[in-house]
Amino acid sequence: MAHNFTTNLRHYLDETGQIPINMLPEARKMASFLTALVESVTSHPEEAKNGINTGLTCPVDRCGGLVSGQYHGYISPITWKCPKCGSEGDISNWQHSNWDFTDPDETEDLNLLKEAFNHFFDPSVLESGLPLFDFPKKQGRKKAPSKKFDHYLQLKISLENTKPSIWRRIEIPCTSTFWDLHVAIQDAMGWTDSHLHQFEVADPLTGYPLFLGVPHEEDIEPERTIPEWEVRVASYLTLAHRTLTYEYDFGDGWVHKITLESIGKREKEVTYPRCTGGRRACPPEDSGGPHVFGEMLDLLENGKPAEKKAAKEELGPYFEPDQFDPSEVKFQDPEKRFETYFDEF
Numbered sequence: 001m002a003h004n005f006t007t008n009l010r011h012y013l014d015e016t017g018q019i020p021i022n023m024l025p026e027a028r029k030m031a032s033f034l035t036a037l038v039e040s041v042t043s044h045p046e047e048a049k050n051g052i053n054t055g056l057t058c059p060v061d062r063c064g065g066l067v068s069g070q071y072h073g074y075i076s077p078i079t080w081k082c083p084k085c086g087s088e089g090d091i092s093n094w095q096h097s098n099w100d101f102t103d104p105d106e107t108e109d110l111n112l113l114k115e116a117f118n119h120f121f122d123p124s125v126l127e128s129g130l131p132l133f134d135f136p137k138k139q140g141r142k143k144a145p146s147k148k149f150d151h152y153l154q155l156k157i158s159l160e161n162t163k164p165s166i167w168r169r170i171e172i173p174c175t176s177t178f179w180d181l182h183v184a185i186q187d188a189m190g191w192t193d194s195h196l197h198q199f200e201v202a203d204p205l206t207g208y209p210l211f212l213g214v215p216h217e218e219d220i221e222p223e224r225t226i227p228e229w230e231v232r233v234a235s236y237l238t239l240a241h242r243t244l245t246y247e248y249d250f251g252d253g254w255v256h257k258i259t260l261e262s263i264g265k266r267e268k269e270v271t272y273p274r275c276t277g278g279r280r281a282c283p284p285e286d287s288g289g290p291h292v293f294g295e296m297l298d299l300l301e302n303g304k305p306a307e308k309k310a311a312k313e314e315l316g317p318y319f320e321p322d323q324f325d326p327s328e329v330k331f332q333d334p335e336k337r338f339e340t341y342f343d344e345f
């Protein structure tokens with residue numbers, strides 16, 4: 001008997017994009033079928049437009065037919081059919097999964113995809129002529145950010161779990177990549193870029209988290225990290241999706257909330273990026289994270305003399321918690337920083 005299978009690939013995967021180990025055998029069998037089908041079709045999207053024989057066995061019990069798969073463009077579900085029993089199905093939410101082998105550069109559906117993305121953008125952003133879309137490539141080289149830009153993004157950077165709040169306000173070119181933003185955050189905050197970092201954004205297509213950063217060979221899943229120098233901030237941070245997070249130093253766990261406050265027209269006399277506001281000093285490197293740092297601030301202010309002295313030693317003799325002057329922020333050239341960064345780790 002013919003069956004109809006409407007499936008959402010994400011329902012078969014855990015939050016890391018894998019088939020869960022403890023999945024029940026029946027569901028697991030289906031998950032293996034679906035992921036293999038997505039891989040088979042997306043590895044040859046051009047041929048698969050007319051349907052290809054995937055060599056995969058029909059998921060219907062005891063059918064044994066070999067199913068064909070069909071590709072309908074990047075924003076559409078992948079479909080399959082079993083010629084033997086007549087069963088068929090469609091698979092949605094396969095994009096960006098570990099089994100999506102489409103190459104965005106060679107996909108002629110890129111324009112369609114852009115349109116899909118544009119639905120997520122505020123009309124005022126469209127009018128501003130910002131680059132709307134920059135697909136994360138799986139591999140690639142560094143792309144120098146464009147020096148030509150007409151608009152800037154005004155961002156607020158808040159260090160989570162700090163009281164009183166430690167924050168900065170910066171303006172960066174709308175063409176900035178996530179690498180450029182990383183360098184700007186380091187400089188505006190006052191960090192020394194001596195630990196690992198990572199951005200987390202919501203995938204506008206699926207809502208699932210995407211990670212951008214520097215893929216490291218020793219990562220458990222280096223392919224999970226999108227190289228941050230290949231993706232523009234404006235591709236994800238929009239007036240419709242205003243926030244993302246940036247974590248610095250996975251040991252201390254400094255999480256920064258980045259909020260797009262507004263988009264402005266570039267002013268001629270201004271050098272970007274620039275810092276236009278902020279409060280309180282950046283915590284010293286290796287000061288233990290928000291909790292430990294908060295306790296030391298408390299001792300510095302309210303502790304007994306011996307405790308004050310100890311906290312002062314811990315935080316450094318020159319540390320002034322309420323000190324910050326935006327005019328003293330110096331921004332490094334992200335391209336120069338890129339050249340030296342990889343020598344240090």
Ligand SMILES: [Zn+2]
Pocket residue numbers: 058059060063064065082083084085086087
């Ligand atoms: Zn069948």
